[in-house]
Amino acid sequence: FIVSSKNLLEDARKGGYAVPAFNIHNLETVQVVVEAANELNSPVILAATPGTVGYAGEDYLINIMKAAAKNSNVPIAYHLDHHEDVEAIERSIKLGAKAVMIDASALPYEENIAKVKSVVDFAKKYDVSVEAELGKLVGVEDDLVVDESESQLTDPELANDFVERTGIDSLAVAIGTAHGLYKSEPNIDFERLEKIEKKVDVPLVLHGASDVPDETVKRCIELGICKVNIATELKIAFSDQLKKYLKENPEANDPRKYMKDAKASMKELVKKKILLCNSNDKA
Numbered sequence: 306f307i308v309s310s311k312n313l314l315e316d317a318r319k320g321g322y323a324v325p326a327f328n329i330h331n332l333e334t335v336q337v338v339v340e341a342a343n344e345l346n347s348p349v350i351l352a353a354t355p356g357t358v359g360y361a362g363e364d365y366l367i368n369i370m371k372a373a374a375k376n377s378n379v380p381i382a383y384h385l386d387h388h389e390d391v392e393a394i395e396r397s398i399k400l401g402a403k404a405v406m407i408d409a410s411a412l413p414y415e416e417n418i419a420k421v422k423s424v425v426d427f428a429k430k431y432d433v434s435v436e437a438e439l440g441k442l443v444g445v446e447d448d449l450v451v452d453e454s455e456s457q458l459t460d461p462e463l464a465n466d467f468v469e470r471t472g473i474d475s476l477a478v479a480i481g482t483a484h485g486l487y488k489s490e491p492n493i494d495f496e497r498l499e500k501i502e503k504k505v506d507v508p509l510v511l512h513g514a515s516d517v518p519d520e521t522v523k524r525c526i527e528l529g530i531c532k533v534n535i536a537t538e539l540k541i542a543f544s545d546q547l548k549k550y551l552k553e554n555p556e557a558n559d560p561r562k563y564m565k566d567a568k569a570s571m572k573e574l575v576k577k578k579i580l581l582c583n584s585n586d587k588a
């Protein structure tokens with residue numbers, strides 16, 4: 306069955322590792338992530354943005370997740386990533402989603418709190434874990450586009466107030482990572498992360514982990530990151546290999562064949578990220 310991410314992240318916090326959250330888009334990408342997690346005995350979070358839910362359909366997605374969980378020996382959490390629409394969240398929760406991110410980070414502080422709190426109140430009734438973001442990441446995540454000038458790092462002095470007043474289960478922090486790829490190496494504010502970790506009592510989440518050097522991700526996990534979000538790198542691994550295959554096999558027309566190498570290439574990367582998070586053998 307599908308689990309909430311609350312216990313997964315609490316265990317990760319105690320164990321000093323992180324649970325990877327992989328953005329999926331369709332049956333194939335779910336299969337890849339679940340196979341890799343099973344082979345490495347890792348708990349795993351499958352994340353769907355509103356763009357993905359719109360593309361695949363909420364009913365299709367939730368039932369693919371249920372099938373994934375049924376065919377799995379490791380805990381599978383289905384997570385609604387960067388959701389802003391409260392009604393869409395409530396619909397998916399009623400269908401069986403057990404983990405959500407309500408992203409109200411574009412709103413002023415008090416409005417962010419009020420919106421997040423309303424989702425937490427609803428989610429609690431269904432045993433659903435809630436993540437929210439304080440601060441704002443730059444970059445592009447589907448329809449969410451945040452310009453450099455709008456970006457805002459998480460204020461450690463507000464973090465605990467935000468967590469306590471909203472009642473969230475995990476906090477997404479803005480410490481210098483960005484959605485998508487980087488123009489130059491990301492400048493991560495480790496000191497800020499340390500301060501936030503000392504002040505709040507819930508697991509912390511790192512968004513934008515694609516294209517962040519491994520050593521930097523590891524340091525973030527040491528400093529208290531318990532969930533690492535990865536999207537862009539997986540899309541690249543899959544599509545690069547798909548393009549290569551179709552170029553070498555221009556007559557190919559069978560999706561069961563032409564996606565095979567693409568899936569294998571994405572799976573290899575998923576495994577690398579699981580090992581990076583050190584969540585292998587923690588299921």
Ligand code: 13P
Pocket residue numbers: 328386387446483484485486511512513514515516534535536537538
């Ligand atoms: P990347 O695309 O940079 O991996 O970011 C993923 C993310 O934060 C999903 O919420």
Ligand code: ZN
Pocket residue numbers: 387446484512513534
């Ligand atoms: Zn994100």
Ligand code: NA
Pocket residue numbers: 482483484485486487512513514515516517537
């Ligand atoms: Na990134």
